[in-house]
Amino acid sequence: VDFVMFLKAGLAVSTSPDKKASFSGDTPLCGKRIGVSAGSASDFLVDKLGKECTDKGQKAIEKSVFNSSTDIVQAVLSDRVDGRMDDATASSYFEVTSKGQLVVLPTLYEVAP
Numbered sequence: 001v002d003f004v005m006f007l008k009a010g011l012a013v014s015t016s017p018d019k020k021a022s023f024s025g026d027t028p029l030c031g032k033r034i035g036v037s038a039g040s041a042s043d044f045l046v047d048k049l050g051k052e053c054t055d056k057g058q059k060a061i062e063k064s065v066f067n068s069s070t071d072i073v074q075a076v077l078s079d080r081v082d083g084r085m086d087d088a089t090a091s092s093y094f095e096v097t098s099k100g101q102l103v104v105l106p107t108l109y110e111v112a113p
Contacts, residue, residue, distance in 0.1 A: 010108035011042050012091040015083035016076060017103050023083065027052070028107065031059035035072035035081040038065045042085035045109055069094070077101055085109075 013034065015023060023032070029046075030053035036042040043065060050061035064081050066072045072084040073094055083105075084091075091104045 008108070008111050008113055009088050010111035011045060011085055012088040012104050012108055013083045013085050014076070014091045014095060014102045014104045016079075016101065019082055020103050020105065023105050027056065027058060028105070029053070029061050029083075030056075031061070032083060033062045033064060033081040035064045035066055035075045035084040037069060037072065037086065038067055040086070041110060042087075046085060049109075073098070073102065 013023065013029065023029070027049075029049055034046055036046055043063075046061055046063045050063065054060050064075065066075065069084075069086060069090060072081070072086070075081045076084050077098075086094075088104070088108055091102075095102050095104050
């Protein structure tokens with residue numbers, strides 16, 4: 001049997017269109033308020049990325065933990081957080097269903113086939 005890789009997935013950050021430009025540079029999440037789902041891969045990854053920020057002398061990531069993805073979406077839309085980190089496919093779903101209120105940033109984290 002031959003397996004063919006057809007999808008690479010990972011974690012992605014989505015934000016409002018007016019904040020998209022502020023997520024730039026080599027460490028785009030440093031100093032940002034990021035919402036994550038409790039106990040998810042993004043919950044632990046934001047801790048790791050936040051430490052990398054402080055190790056480089058930059059502001060840490062301010063993590064907010066939520067119980068559901070829809071709560072994080074509402075937090076982004078109401079400006080309680082700057083962005084949300086979630087699975088890339090879920091992020092793309094919320095980008096489409098938000099009708100332009102959310103955009104997914106191009107950087108993927110923890111990429112795996």
